[in-house]
Amino acid sequence: MAYQNLISELKENILYVTINREKALNALNKDTLAELADVIAYADKTDEVRGVILTGAGEKAFVAGADIKEFSDYNGKQGEDLAKIGQNQVFNAIENSPKPFIAAINGFALGGGLELAMACHMRIVADHAKLGLPEVTLGLIPGYGGTQRLTQLVGKGKAIEMITTASMITAPAAEKIGLVNYVVPQPDLISKAEEILNLIKQRAPLAVSAAIKAVIAAVNNNNGYATEIEAFGKCFETADFKEGVSAFVEKRKPNFSGK
Known part of the structure; x- marks a missing residue:
């Protein structure tokens, strides 16, 4: 599958998807979201795919947020549509996929990036990465399921603290509160995700x-x-x-x- 903003490769029943906008810190723009929607649908309908590893290009960012310039002049209705379409086609689509998705968080996972990781069924994070939902610094709140999934994962109090302070947390702190499954050194990130999916591949x-x-x-x-x-x-x-x-x-x- 050829994409402009993603690298997608199927090897030994694992679909490797890399968001490939390293210069933009892998930020989510409309085109990237559309390509993600397409690759998710491909994973769902392809029997050969037994699991998906989702990561970002480079070592600096998994996804450092959404492309703010694209919606800076939106009105309320346009904002609602942005959230609804993104949630239905990408974030909810990942969560409701019959195939296990693992987010391999290779760097900053902020805003829509953390929301993307939280939509995945499991999260593995490199030990140098930082995570957060900084939307209130823009006068917004998370719009791709962040208020819901963060609360499910870490509880109401911690979710409200992270969202209202807009503070980033370290990888070890994320593991401590249950936001991620494992913290590993950067070189071990993909291999740890593969280890989990290779176990799952042995099951029905x-x-x-x-x-x-x-x-x-x-x-x-x-x-x-x-x-x-x-x-x-x-x-x-x-x-x-x-x-x-x-x-x-x-x-x-x-x-x-x-x-």
């Missing part, structure tokens, strides 16, 4: 997707228990369930087909 694909759906239903107050029960039942109808049980009984490794 349909069950992995069902588990993600159920967990997301829980955090979004979308009747998580009912979602879990329904998804649990559907798993019994899959060939992977039969293979998993047979492999367990026969004391061998399962060979899942994703069917």
Whole structure:
């Protein structure tokens, strides 16, 4: 897949997506968001993709925010549309994807960049990186789900503190409050994400997707228990369930087909 602002490569069932605007600190402009929407849709519908690693070009920034110049003269309705379209096509699309997305945070993750990372199912951060939601310094609030996902991840008090002070936090502090899964040295960032996805690749694909759906239903107050029960039942109808049980009984490794 050829993009202007992304580098996308599929290797060994992992889709590597790099936001490639290093000179602009990988800021999210309209074109980049459109390309992200396209690559997310590709990951969703492509069986060969078992997981996605999302990162930024260079070592300075994952994504240092949105491209402010593009919306500096917007009115209220245009601002609402900006948030709605971005959330539906990119941020919510990542969260609701049946494929696990891991954000490999290689540097600053600020504003829309942190919101993008929080939309992913897991976050790994380089030890030098800093994270924050500085929108109130512009007279705005986070508009791509940041108020919601940050609260889900770190709790109401810490979320309000981070958003209203606009303060950046360090990678170790982010791990301490549960904002990220792991902090690693910069050279180990992608390999740690690969380590997790390589474990996931050994599991039943349909069950992995069902588990993600159920967990997301829980955090979004979308009747998580009912979602879990329904998804649990559907798993019994899959060939992977039969293979998993047979492999367990026969004391061998399962060979899942994703069917």
